[in-house]
Amino acid sequence: MNGHQRVWDDEGSAARLLALSDGVFAIAMTLLALDITLPAELDSDGFKRALRDVMPNLWAYALSFLVIAAFWRGHHQMFRYVREVDGTVIRLGLLSLGLVALMPFPTTLLAEYGDLPQSVAVYSGAVAAMGATQLALTVVLWKRPWLGSATLPDPVARNDVADLAWTVLIFAVAVPLAFVSPTGAKLWWAVLIPVKAVTGKRGKRLRAAAQRVGA
Amino acid sequence: MNGHQRVWDDEGSAARLLALSDGVFAIAMTLLALDITLPAELDSDGFKRALRDVMPNLWAYALSFLVIAAFWRGHHQMFRYVREVDGTVIRLGLLSLGLVALMPFPTTLLAEYGDLPQSVAVYSGAVAAMGATQLALTVVLWKRPWLGSATLPDPVARNDVADLAWTVLIFAVAVPLAFVSPTGAKLWWAVLIPVKAVTGKRGKRLRAAAQRVGA
Amino acid sequence: MNGHQRVWDDEGSAARLLALSDGVFAIAMTLLALDITLPAELDSDGFKRALRDVMPNLWAYALSFLVIAAFWRGHHQMFRYVREVDGTVIRLGLLSLGLVALMPFPTTLLAEYGDLPQSVAVYSGAVAAMGATQLALTVVLWKRPWLGSATLPDPVARNDVADLAWTVLIFAVAVPLAFVSPTGAKLWWAVLIPVKAVTGKRGKRLRAAAQRVGA
Amino acid sequence: MNGHQRVWDDEGSAARLLALSDGVFAIAMTLLALDITLPAELDSDGFKRALRDVMPNLWAYALSFLVIAAFWRGHHQMFRYVREVDGTVIRLGLLSLGLVALMPFPTTLLAEYGDLPQSVAVYSGAVAAMGATQLALTVVLWKRPWLGSATLPDPVARNDVADLAWTVLIFAVAVPLAFVSPTGAKLWWAVLIPVKAVTGKRGKRLRAAAQRVGA
Numbered sequence: 001m002n003g004h005q006r007v008w009d010d011e012g013s014a015a016r017l018l019a020l021s022d023g024v025f026a027i028a029m030t031l032l033a034l035d036i037t038l039p040a041e042l043d044s045d046g047f048k049r050a051l052r053d054v055m056p057n058l059w060a061y062a063l064s065f066l067v068i069a070a071f072w073r074g075h076h077q078m079f080r081y082v083r084e085v086d087g088t089v090i091r092l093g094l095l096s097l098g099l100v101a102l103m104p105f106p107t108t109l110l111a112e113y114g115d116l117p118q119s120v121a122v123y124s125g126a127v128a129a130m131g132a133t134q135l136a137l138t139v140v141l142w143k144r145p146w147l148g149s150a151t152l153p154d155p156v157a158r159n160d161v162a163d164l165a166w167t168v169l170i171f172a173v174a175v176p177l178a179f180v181s182p183t184g185a186k187l188w189w190a191v192l193i194p195v196k197a198v199t200g201k202r203g204k205r206l207r208a209a210a211q212r213v214g215a
Numbered sequence: 216m217n218g219h220q221r222v223w224d225d226e227g228s229a230a231r232l233l234a235l236s237d238g239v240f241a242i243a244m245t246l247l248a249l250d251i252t253l254p255a256e257l258d259s260d261g262f263k264r265a266l267r268d269v270m271p272n273l274w275a276y277a278l279s280f281l282v283i284a285a286f287w288r289g290h291h292q293m294f295r296y297v298r299e300v301d302g303t304v305i306r307l308g309l310l311s312l313g314l315v316a317l318m319p320f321p322t323t324l325l326a327e328y329g330d331l332p333q334s335v336a337v338y339s340g341a342v343a344a345m346g347a348t349q350l351a352l353t354v355v356l357w358k359r360p361w362l363g364s365a366t367l368p369d370p371v372a373r374n375d376v377a378d379l380a381w382t383v384l385i386f387a388v389a390v391p392l393a394f395v396s397p398t399g400a401k402l403w404w405a406v407l408i409p410v411k412a413v414t415g416k417r418g419k420r421l422r423a424a425a426q427r428v429g430a
Numbered sequence: 431m432n433g434h435q436r437v438w439d440d441e442g443s444a445a446r447l448l449a450l451s452d453g454v455f456a457i458a459m460t461l462l463a464l465d466i467t468l469p470a471e472l473d474s475d476g477f478k479r480a481l482r483d484v485m486p487n488l489w490a491y492a493l494s495f496l497v498i499a500a501f502w503r504g505h506h507q508m509f510r511y512v513r514e515v516d517g518t519v520i521r522l523g524l525l526s527l528g529l530v531a532l533m534p535f536p537t538t539l540l541a542e543y544g545d546l547p548q549s550v551a552v553y554s555g556a557v558a559a560m561g562a563t564q565l566a567l568t569v570v571l572w573k574r575p576w577l578g579s580a581t582l583p584d585p586v587a588r589n590d591v592a593d594l595a596w597t598v599l600i601f602a603v604a605v606p607l608a609f610v611s612p613t614g615a616k617l618w619w620a621v622l623i624p625v626k627a628v629t630g631k632r633g634k635r636l637r638a639a640a641q642r643v644g645a
Numbered sequence: 646m647n648g649h650q651r652v653w654d655d656e657g658s659a660a661r662l663l664a665l666s667d668g669v670f671a672i673a674m675t676l677l678a679l680d681i682t683l684p685a686e687l688d689s690d691g692f693k694r695a696l697r698d699v700m701p702n703l704w705a706y707a708l709s710f711l712v713i714a715a716f717w718r719g720h721h722q723m724f725r726y727v728r729e730v731d732g733t734v735i736r737l738g739l740l741s742l743g744l745v746a747l748m749p750f751p752t753t754l755l756a757e758y759g760d761l762p763q764s765v766a767v768y769s770g771a772v773a774a775m776g777a778t779q780l781a782l783t784v785v786l787w788k789r790p791w792l793g794s795a796t797l798p799d800p801v802a803r804n805d806v807a808d809l810a811w812t813v814l815i816f817a818v819a820v821p822l823a824f825v826s827p828t829g830a831k832l833w834w835a836v837l838i839p840v841k842a843v844t845g846k847r848g849k850r851l852r853a854a855a856q857r858v859g860a
Binding site (some may be wrong): 013016017018019023024026027028031056062087090094097101102104105108109112113116118144 | 233234237238240241242244245246247248249252253256259260263266276277280282287288291292294295300383403419422
């Protein structure tokens, strides 16, 4: 029982929270692309110009899809052994879905007004907030092993927490940075790439070790 | 059998009704956010103004997300032990989904015309109607224990009914109140907060007691 | 084996076709409501007029929601005992989803141009086409009992076929009728109400009888 | 074990990746139809003209629905025996969903500007890219039999690979072809029909043989 005291607040199987989550992730992913559109009835030149103008939307879509997909993958790993949910998990889970559902808005901001500080700040803030709720969820699930069918090994959990804490930190720092330089803040996001590479590789090694022991 | 007479009207497992419901809840939650958008090609000043103008939409989104999430959580608890559905449950379930799917409309009304009595009345009426169908569903599921894998203890069911009855009552009263004072009706909604705190705490205690007995 | 010859064309479990179907039904149901919207920044009088103008959209939403919900319920009953699907079932199932996904278009036509013959004809044709694919699916599933975990009793299947055949017939007749009188065609739809009442009651009786035997 | 070396990179059950995939497929299918719409408040003549003008959108919807439905069916067959997923499968699966979610854009291009080379090239490129990710996914799943509950027979896998390779090849060739002749490129797509007929028939025969042996 990992030394934690069980609270009797079980609200049943995790299946429906996961179904709702997969639904919101799937819809947010697909709605991101709705913004990639061309006005009707242009002439040939206007069409070519509009096709060029749609490129930033395509980039913003790719970026936001990557962000949401990464959060979904984290969500998938986090809930891997979870069988039941309680009130706290449901409340945090719903809060995080509310932020995922919001992502099309900062994505459009970034696509249409990507050179303005406010857009970059709003986008960074949205990702930091999503990361913070997933971080809280990870800690809650780790500290309540009675909700799961198996105990998440502490080194794996600690690595997941580090991964999300870095995500939150980097995007939170990008919020004020955006007002100094929007382009600088966007370049700063790239700091996450080497961080993710390290935590990702370590997580893979730790999970494999845990599974070979468990098998 | 709780003294109720079984009707042979079983239409099979609850799984697909729940899948459809989670789908509609997920989509309604995500579509709420579609309204949070900025016109393209504004200059820097127009952008800042539009960003300020979008704030009521963000508040309306947060409120409606909270409402739909609360109804989803109630739906999740209500169907926790339900294994089969009959014609009445399917019909009531679909009616309640029809009202959930409608929520983006009153949400937009509230965001764009929140100071007009009609908007507040329509919003209140929509929430009261959603509450009423969930109330009917709760009673039907409680009175048909043969649909479930376990019997919902009467005190838990009675508390759930009280919780939903208060929701319906408060939002139904807000409909005429909105025509007296739209702001007054919106403040009146807040009466639900202490009510929910009481029924929520009582529900948690009753559920925990029932589970400790059952375990 | 009901006298039918088994074709070895099994493509695996029905679970994913049902998940896709519930997804499309849920999204089509929710998108129907997207049309119920008001332009922003109206004055008080314009707002009241716009609220009145939105009423036909609300009616069209209610009607189409009812139609899609009825088809979903039929789909749910049809696939109740189905465990596996083959190429024919997948192809018919996808075709029927393509028609369900299309429903927002005839619904908007009906809401905006409900007094024009073309709108009523397109709406009637869409419902008739949906009914026809569900009819084909019902017959195919009935004639391939090896796909299911239980055999659908012939009287139940025959009643389901009759129910769908009446739906197709009534809406198909409404297509040419719409060009004589759009209002007449809409009134003609109501002929389905007593038909559905009879087949619905008979279906309930036949299913209950089959279950009491099976239990 | 088919001679392949197992990598310990398991990320748990395939169920949630499939739920997310079915969600994205369902939403992309349904959003395709959002483009089929008429402006409000036209007079009778304008309405008839608009109804005629909407026909290309209807054709583009039918084509894209067919394409997405075919990819879904391939996805369903590919994951039929898969029980677990690893990092590579998740990453490829998400990439392919990102392309499925994008389909409404090339579909609108084709509907509105179907006679311009860029539209046909973008559409062909999108389908080729979707095919390429599904091809990669098929190969990865085939070469990692430890992820599944049963081994896909090599002749079946080889036929699936051939089917997808032809799809990629035909649509990739259509990209440069579109700049020579948009209409020619669209006719060239039809080359896929006899190819699909052959691989489809062969696949059906091979699967049936494998099942009769397994049964």
